[in-house]
Amino acid sequence: MRTFAITPTGVTETDTLPQSLPAQGYIWIACARREFEVIQAHLQATLQQLCGTALVDLHISDLLNNQLPSHYDYTSQYDVLVFRRLASGQSETDLAHPGEVLHQPTKRRGPPILRRIDTSPVGFAVFDHVLLTVHPTDCAVRDTYATRLHSSGSAESRAAGARLPTSPPDLMLRIVNLMVDGYLELRRELTRQLDHWQEELLLPHTRFNNWAALLDARLSLHLLDDICEDQRAAVQDWIEALATWPEADTLAGRRERDLLSVRSRDVLEHIERVVHHVRRLEQNAETAVQMHFSAQGNRTNDIMRTLTVLTAIFLPLNLIAGIFGMNFEFIPLVHQHGGFWLAMGAMACIALGLGVFFWRMRYLADGGH
Secondary structure (H helix, E strand, C coil): CEEEEEECCEEEEECCCCCCCCCCCEEEEEEEHHHHHHCHHHHHHHHHHHHCCCCCHHHHHHHHCCCCCCEEEECCCCEEEEEEEEECCCCCCCCCCCCCCCCCCCCCCCCHHHHCCEEEEEEEEECCCEEEEEECCCCHHHHHHHHHHHHHHCHHHHHCCCCCCCCHHHHHHHHHHHHHHHHHHHHHHHHHHHHHHHHHHHCCCCCCCCHHHHHHHHHHHHHHHHHHHHHHHHHHHHHHHHHCCCCCCCHHHHHHHHHHHHHHHHHHHHHHHHHHHHHHHHHHHHHHHHHHHHHHHHHHHHHHHHHHHHHHHHHHHHHHHHHHCCCCCCCCCCCCCCHHHHHHHHHHHHHHHHHHHHHHCCCCCHHHC
16 A cells, blocks of 8 residues: 655655645555455545545445446545556455465467456545545556656656646546556557558468457457447546536636646547547458458459460360361361361460450459459
8 A cells, every 4th residue: 555645845655544634735545456455444444534434335346346347436525436447467466465466467369469458447536635546456557656746746846847736636637647548558559560460461472370369359459449438438427527516716726627627638538539549440450351351352253264264265275176086087187297287276376366365355464454
């Protein structure tokens, strides 16, 4: 568990539950999911002491559920947002060792980029002066943003214009935006992988053998599309709930409210970009497969047309050979000195004439064009 006291003057971190709120600022409590399950009684008591209310049982169940899709819920005292982040695998631990990764990540088939399309939910409970986040064990998002938070809280960063999150909702949106950026990075790698497969599919004289990987890619894209749709719905619900908050009495409060709205819409726009790109990748993959089979069909048609033309050229030659092979005593040219060469010359002329005819009709041209 990591606890941060965020004030206008800086950031202080401890590994224990706080006993009181800072005079200015707020508290961020970040803990692993199994750790939250172990210490939930103490955490509930701390929330009751700091915020005057505790989490309801259904929200505790949501925060503990490792399979829950992204969604948003609220009470009169706090808001709950569950947002699925990218993960290398399901790395939950048992209750006896809540802070250590004991289980190996789930192995997925396909290229390494497809193995990254595995997600775990991160839960946010947003109070007025406390942000509680529940992460998977060994969460890179939590550690990355904690490092960024310490960097922004230093005197040099504040002198350079870096701003600390001003409230628990602001901090939540920044963490969510960091998770969405991971999806934006993932789409670039997916694009490169699928472009490589499309080039292989469309090469006319190569045999494509990565059908299992391509099928895994299409299934992963469908999964990513569903995940992003849930994320978009959750953030949209949060934006609608934010619009119902009472108006602030001060100019600073109204400005903070406007900044929250802008940041929320920015997160939503990033998610929509991911959704749009994923759907375009799905369409491109489907189109590439269809074009591959269409090209293979055209190639087969070209081969059959060539064989048909060759058969048509040799058909009259077989007819002539069959006629002169009849067992009659008197056949023209049979008993003449030059009969053989006359027949061969006629057959050559017929073959050449048919070849020229079919070539002019473009039956022998590459691709029939």
